[in-house]
Amino acid sequence: MDFKDLTYIIAVAKYQNITKAADSLYITQPTLTKFIQHLEADMGQKLFKKLGNKFTLTYAGQRYVAKATEILNIKKELDQEMNDIVCSNVGVLKVAFPVMRGTYMLPCTLPIFNSLYPNVHLDIMEENSGVLESMILSGETDLAFFNLPVKSPDIEWQIISHEEIVLIMPEDHPLAELGEERENCRYPWFDLRRAADEPFIVQLPEQRTRQIVNRLFKEYKIQPHIKLQTRNISAGAELVSKRYGLSFVCETHLKHIRLKQSVRCFSVGTPNTTVDFVAAYRKGSYLPYHAQEYIKIVKDFT
Secondary structure, three states: OOHHHHHHHHHHHHHOOHHHHHHHHOOOHHHHHHHHHHHHHHHOOOOEEEEOOEEEEOHHHHHHHHHHHHHHHHHHHHHHHHHHHHOOOOEEEEEEEOHHHHHHHHHHHHHHHHHHOOOEEEEEEEOOHHHHHHHHHHOOOOEEEEEOOOOOOOEEEEEEEEEEEEEEEEOOOHHHHHOEOOOOOOOOEOOHHHHOOOEEEEOOOOOHHHHHHHHHHHHOOOOOEEEEEOOOHHHHHHHHHOOOOEEEEEHHHHHOOOOOOOEEEEEOOOOOOEEEEEEEEEOOOOOOHHHHHHHHHHHHHO
């Protein structure tokens, strides 16, 4: 058994389809099928159950994939550490962002990184925050940037910045004059109960801001009228400016959204609601030199 064998089984487990897995590995479907048959025969264990064209893991397969993933992660870390020792200016770094963050952070940080390390290739991935944790744990990405909380105890992070989640509404909304000046609030403070009957534009349940907003609604005992759910943060803010409803957004996002009509921002909570934006990576893993350098660049930008 070698590293290639481990990669083959992980690919089939990921795609649950021989043809798709073979395509991802750049081998033929018959080659992959024969490999699985021979491996299962040698082990005396079935790793997959076949349901039509779908391949699902048996218990033995689940244990195989779990250990195979650990082994490949250790190999990758060793390769990275040796690369750092031999030549600190050559390599590949896999970095993942939530889509909204990527739209404004990548154009500002990638050119700086490239000017410092032109021989390091950055492989950029964009996914929603809920997916990024699993990408770190599986080794699909070396580094990911998103808002806390982190669910898995196997992920470590460094705080990049503290940011506020604000309520936004149209400039001329009747409630826009009800904000209050409060200590420790950068924006006028708004009692969310005053907006209990208003329509809201919210993100999808798996997105971090939506989870925070749900806690706010629960804290204020509000059963919100959800007029629209959208993953698109920019579209949600634009709809607020067009009087479609009220919404919540991270203040950093709002700085980079170009609205045709302005909106009013309010602090909500006790007295406000903040999140930590972090750089996250697998606990106990070797963090490549270039990953540490990219974190510094993102901190400087933020």
